[in-house]
Amino acid sequence: MTQTEETTTTGGGRGGGGAKTAMRVIVPLQGVVQGRGGLVLGSIIPCALFYFLQFYLKRHRSEPDPEPTPPDPPAGLHRVQSRLVLSPRGSGGAAHVSGRANSVARQADTPYYVGLKRVSEDPYDVESSPDGVIQLGLAENKLSLDLVQKWLAANARESILGRDLSISGIATYQPLDGLMELKVAVAGFMSQIMEKTVSFNPSQIVLTAGATPAIEMLSFCLADAGNAFLVPSPYYPDLDRDVKWRTGVEIIPVPCRSADNFSLSTTALDQAFNQAKKRGLKVRGVIISNPSNPVGNLFNRETLYNLLDFAREKNIHIISNEILAGSTHGSEEFVSMAEIIDSEDFDRNRVHIVYGLSKDLTLPGFRVGVVYTFNENVLVAAKKMARFSSVSAPTQRLLISMLSDAKFIQNFIKTNRERLRRMYIEFVDGLKQLGIDCMKSSGGFYCWADMSRLLRSYSEKGELELWDKLLNVAKINVTPGSSCHCIEPGWFRLCFTTLEKNDIPIVIERIRKVTES
Amino acid sequence: MTRTRSDTESDSPEQTSTGMRLIVPLQGIVHGRGGLILGSLIPCALFYFLQFYLKRHRSPPPEKPPPSSSPGNSAANLAVFPRTLSRSSLSVRGSAGHAHVSSRADSIVREDDSPYYVGLDRVLKDRYDELKNPNGIIQLGLSENTLSLDLIEEWLSKNLSNSILGGGLSISGIATYQPFDGLLELKPAMAGFMSQVMERTVSFNPSQIVLTSGATAAVEILCFCLADHGNALLVPTPYYPGFDRDIRWRTGVELIPVHCRSSDNFSLSITALDQAYNHARKRAQKVCGILITNPSNPVGNILTRETLYSLLDFAREKNIHIICDEVFAGSTFGNQEFVSMAEILDSEDSDKDRVHIIYGLSKDFSLPGFRIGVVYSSNENVLVASKRLTRFSSVSAPTQRLLIAMLSDTRFVEEYLQTNRKRIRTIHSLFVAGLKQLGIQCIKSTGGFFCWVDMSRLIRPYSEEGELELWDKLLNIAKINATPGLACHCIEPGWFRCCFTTLREKDIPVVIERIRKVVETCKTI
Numbered sequence A: 001m002t003q004t005e006e007t008t009t010t011g012g013g014r015g016g017g018g019a020k021t022a023m024r025v026i027v028p029l030q031g032v033v034q035g036r037g038g039l040v041l042g043s044i045i046p047c048a049l050f051y052f053l054q055f056y057l058k059r060h061r062s063e064p065d066p067e068p069t070p071p072d073p074p075a076g077l078h079r080v081q082s083r084l085v086l087s088p089r090g091s092g093g094a095a096h097v098s099g100r101a102n103s104v105a106r107q108a109d110t111p112y113y114v115g116l117k118r119v120s121e122d123p124y125d126v127e128s129s130p131d132g133v134i135q136l137g138l139a140e141n142k143l144s145l146d147l148v149q150k151w152l153a154a155n156a157r158e159s160i161l162g163r164d165l166s167i168s169g170i171a172t173y174q175p176l177d178g179l180m181e182l183k184v185a186v187a188g189f190m191s192q193i194m195e196k197t198v199s200f201n202p203s204q205i206v207l208t209a210g211a212t213p214a215i216e217m218l219s220f221c222l223a224d225a226g227n228a229f230l231v232p233s234p235y236y237p238d239l240d241r242d243v244k245w246r247t248g249v250e251i252i253p254v255p256c257r258s259a260d261n262f263s264l265s266t267t268a269l270d271q272a273f274n275q276a277k278k279r280g281l282k283v284r285g286v287i288i289s290n291p292s293n294p295v296g297n298l299f300n301r302e303t304l305y306n307l308l309d310f311a312r313e314k315n316i317h318i319i320s321n322e323i324l325a326g327s328t329h330g331s332e333e334f335v336s337m338a339e340i341i342d343s344e345d346f347d348r349n350r351v352h353i354v355y356g357l358s359k360d361l362t363l364p365g366f367r368v369g370v371v372y373t374f375n376e377n378v379l380v381a382a383k384k385m386a387r388f389s390s391v392s393a394p395t396q397r398l399l400i401s402m403l404s405d406a407k408f409i410q411n412f413i414k415t416n417r418e419r420l421r422r423m424y425i426e427f428v429d430g431l432k433q434l435g436i437d438c439m440k441s442s443g444g445f446y447c448w449a450d451m452s453r454l455l456r457s458y459s460e461k462g463e464l465e466l467w468d469k470l471l472n473v474a475k476i477n478v479t480p481g482s483s484c485h486c487i488e489p490g491w492f493r494l495c496f497t498t499l500e501k502n503d504i505p506i507v508i509e510r511i512r513k514v515t516e517s
Numbered sequence B: 001m002t003r004t005r006s007d008t009e010s011d012s013p014e015q016t017s018t019g020m021r022l023i024v025p026l027q028g029i030v031h032g033r034g035g036l037i038l039g040s041l042i043p044c045a046l047f048y049f050l051q052f053y054l055k056r057h058r059s060p061p062p063e064k065p066p067p068s069s070s071p072g073n074s075a076a077n078l079a080v081f082p083r084t085l086s087r088s089s090l091s092v093r094g095s096a097g098h099a100h101v102s103s104r105a106d107s108i109v110r111e112d113d114s115p116y117y118v119g120l121d122r123v124l125k126d127r128y129d130e131l132k133n134p135n136g137i138i139q140l141g142l143s144e145n146t147l148s149l150d151l152i153e154e155w156l157s158k159n160l161s162n163s164i165l166g167g168g169l170s171i172s173g174i175a176t177y178q179p180f181d182g183l184l185e186l187k188p189a190m191a192g193f194m195s196q197v198m199e200r201t202v203s204f205n206p207s208q209i210v211l212t213s214g215a216t217a218a219v220e221i222l223c224f225c226l227a228d229h230g231n232a233l234l235v236p237t238p239y240y241p242g243f244d245r246d247i248r249w250r251t252g253v254e255l256i257p258v259h260c261r262s263s264d265n266f267s268l269s270i271t272a273l274d275q276a277y278n279h280a281r282k283r284a285q286k287v288c289g290i291l292i293t294n295p296s297n298p299v300g301n302i303l304t305r306e307t308l309y310s311l312l313d314f315a316r317e318k319n320i321h322i323i324c325d326e327v328f329a330g331s332t333f334g335n336q337e338f339v340s341m342a343e344i345l346d347s348e349d350s351d352k353d354r355v356h357i358i359y360g361l362s363k364d365f366s367l368p369g370f371r372i373g374v375v376y377s378s379n380e381n382v383l384v385a386s387k388r389l390t391r392f393s394s395v396s397a398p399t400q401r402l403l404i405a406m407l408s409d410t411r412f413v414e415e416y417l418q419t420n421r422k423r424i425r426t427i428h429s430l431f432v433a434g435l436k437q438l439g440i441q442c443i444k445s446t447g448g449f450f451c452w453v454d455m456s457r458l459i460r461p462y463s464e465e466g467e468l469e470l471w472d473k474l475l476n477i478a479k480i481n482a483t484p485g486l487a488c489h490c491i492e493p494g495w496f497r498c499c500f501t502t503l504r505e506k507d508i509p510v511v512i513e514r515i516r517k518v519v520e521t522c523k524t525i
Helices: A002-013 A018-034 A036-061 A098-104 A112-121 A145-161 A180-193 A212-220 A239-244 A266-278 A299-312 A338-345 A343-348 A376-386 A391-404 A406-433 A460-472 A502-517 B002-009 B012-031 B034-055 B066-078 B103-110 B116-123 B150-165 B185-195 B217-225 B241-251 B270-282 B305-318 B341-346 B351-355 B380-392 B397-408 B410-437 B464-477 B506-525
Strands: A205-208 A227-233 A250-255 A283-289 A317-321 A351-356 A369-373 A447-449 A493-495 B209-212 B232-237 B253-257 B287-293 B321-325 B355-360 B373-377 B450-452 B495-499
Touching: A002 B012, A002 B464, A098 A112, A098 B066, A098 B380, A098 B410, A145 A391, A145 B150, A145 B506, A180 A205, A180 A369, A180 A391, A180 A406, A205 A212, A205 A376, A212 A239, A212 A283, A212 A351, A212 A369, A212 A376, A212 B103, A212 B380, A227 A266, A239 A250, A239 B012, A239 B380, A250 A266, A266 A283, A266 A299, A299 A317, A299 A338, A299 A343, A338 A351, A343 A351, A351 B217, A369 A376, A369 A447, A376 A502, A376 B103, A376 B217, A376 B241, A391 A406, A391 B397, A406 A447, A406 A502, B103 B241, B150 B397, B150 B410, B185 B209, B185 B397, B185 B410, B209 B217, B209 B380, B209 B464, B217 B241, B217 B287, B217 B321, B217 B355, B217 B373, B217 B380, B232 B270, B241 B253, B241 B506, B270 B287, B270 B305, B287 B305, B305 B351, B341 B351, B341 B355, B351 B355, B373 B380, B397 B410, B410 B450, B410 B506, B464 B495, B464 B506
Parallel strands: A227 A250, A227 A283, A283 A317, A317 A351, B232 B253, B232 B287, B287 B321, B321 B355
Antiparallel strands: A205 A369, A351 A369, A447 A493, B209 B373, B355 B373, B450 B495
């Protein structure tokens, strides 16, 4: 009952979050009704609470604003026409923004975002700023941009306004969910990335302005405000913003541990699911990233099947973020959820795949994301929602010809994987020299490094202290595990794909300074 | 009290909104008439019944399908056959179900397309082409301007390669992560363009600009920022048919129409605003702002300085926001002066934080395919929040680079704006003259890509039904897609929006001839 009480009192005080508060008022009551308390208790308590709430409102009703009601303009003062005359109330009312905007605007940046900001203010450059901060915090891959540049230099003009293309193909309104030609090209690229183990149907693709809106769109489609998704932690730090901010959906972390190599266990999923149910939260799905971000490991076939069994048993959805599918560097085989689904026909409508060109084609600036779903309703809704984040037509034309250039793409994928692998090996070796071990990973742009040995106190505080030292003393921006909701302190995500080969010794040297102190 | 009850009964589909409404009407009672006792007795009783209801319904499976979708879902459930657990062994509860989508997605999926969208769809399938498809449908339903694309094409063919990857630009300027709310260089270029469009009567501060992927996204972001789920915006009707989707779908914000009438030339009256506002208050709905389009879409008239001032007074008095959609600011063709809300604000310092301007390049620069929208706000909180929300709708970097080069070429922009205005004016007067020959009048308009046409003489009965019948005839007999007034929430039947900026001069006689056919059948009835 403590929860009921707490929410009711806040109901009186806060300005914006009216909807959310009220919802919580109802939900806990259901717990009472459905189970223990029964009818009598379940109605007496809310009655009493309501009485007090109203008493409170009554007493505070003369106050101008903080009530959750429409702000009452004090009636006494009347104002004259604007211009010339000074408005007596002019300075009185600051126009209020919505509760949700307020919480977005006020949300404190986690160390992840603080670090990114620091780098953008003072980036390292070998010549112009050798004391700047080196970026290991952003999952971006610059290893193969030379290939893209070369292609663009040769083909950019032709692909946007080429022989068969006219101005009306880029200037006028285009389908908001993406050009069909691009969908076909992206489907081909996806299956090429996955080594032809799956084929993707272009008509199940919705294109969005980056994978970020793709995830948000799926959250809108699969869950209502107040529902929740289960997410194995550590998970990538942006997911909180992507899923929670506008949709009102909540995330329930399912902790994975270093003892299991941070792999997902169905037991942990089940526990989290039951706990959520007890709290009256409706779980609508599981969100995984495969290859995992930030750990870099892959889901094996067995785990994927188990996950699907779990989802079926609970009748919930699975969102599989496979944006790094083509950025694997180990010998382990990547298995797409789409491949699993091929043999499990009945469960197609609960599986949704997120993809994008930001990682595997190393073009985050282009903002191209993909929702791939087998669920007809989700497909229709997502296509309609694409009006809010569609991709610019010139970019789409550019990508159509880039992705259709089979020779270029094949060469790019091969070269990029090779460079990624080499960089990974060198970086991990460097860390090893310092006595820092990484989780064995086979995908992604990062290592998940164990620095717990270096913590002064084995706690989140100790971790942040180390993060601060790395940022301010060593001038290296890394992402601490706490930003990824890792429950064990001392883990850090280090992205190595924005480095050049000769940066590695510098990075290692800088870290050494901290390890020695 | 009827309202409270109906809310309680429809409880589970949208718990959030229901819960909120449950509390709000009670406050009305507390604040005024009922007093404490009534205000607590009634909710107690209602709660008792609610719980009784829940108690009775508690046995069905935990996944209670949201009632709003019940017909469809139960049908879907029938289709589920018992299935085996993957890889051979039997699942105990495997047959449980069809994975449900959220109730908001469900309502989007099920929402019927209004005639506006039906018409657009029809054109897609059977578009008129002088040579290839002379019996196809002519598009007058999409407000798009293709009159001056030749100028853009010419510029692009000269400068395209250089502006994306040329000169001092490197691959990392387009391929890598860029600020989500727009490139620092594009913002001043955009600010300059906006003030050029408004004939230098205002200057815009680049740091107050947030770039989004299209004005649609800009409108939605502002709604997220200014109103919470269940709050409302006042919107003068007739309004742009896309607003219903832009605003209601994901933000949960409601639109309250403020009706304008032909007798006032569809101009906005503060009295009507006030009425709508009070009406909403009585229904205990919180009004957070007013949404206007200037030049108005679909009417094409311009708000006078006087109206803008009174609007601001009204907003101040009620302490609400103003969202001013000025995407057509540069597409005016009359001699009436366009006044931006930004100009009004320059002289009204205290109200800066309640005015927010929407802009974009889809109309004035004829580039809807580029998807460029602008939120312009002086409200610090709105700016911070919308910058953060642009992660969900940012503009592709190659396109931004292209536009930086294009908008910075002020000579080209000046020439473009002038020529474009001239061409809109010519086609507008041709089109209006053509309609006049048929005895069809338009509201005098000075901006936009459309006429607001009075065909009430041709409809029978004089009702929504008659209007739809005429719309159907235009679409299927005359093969012309026009937008009927009801898609714009116009309160008087018989008005249509006809966009003329995708036509060439020689298309106009064809269009007029096609309309004549329908006019004649109407007369013979």
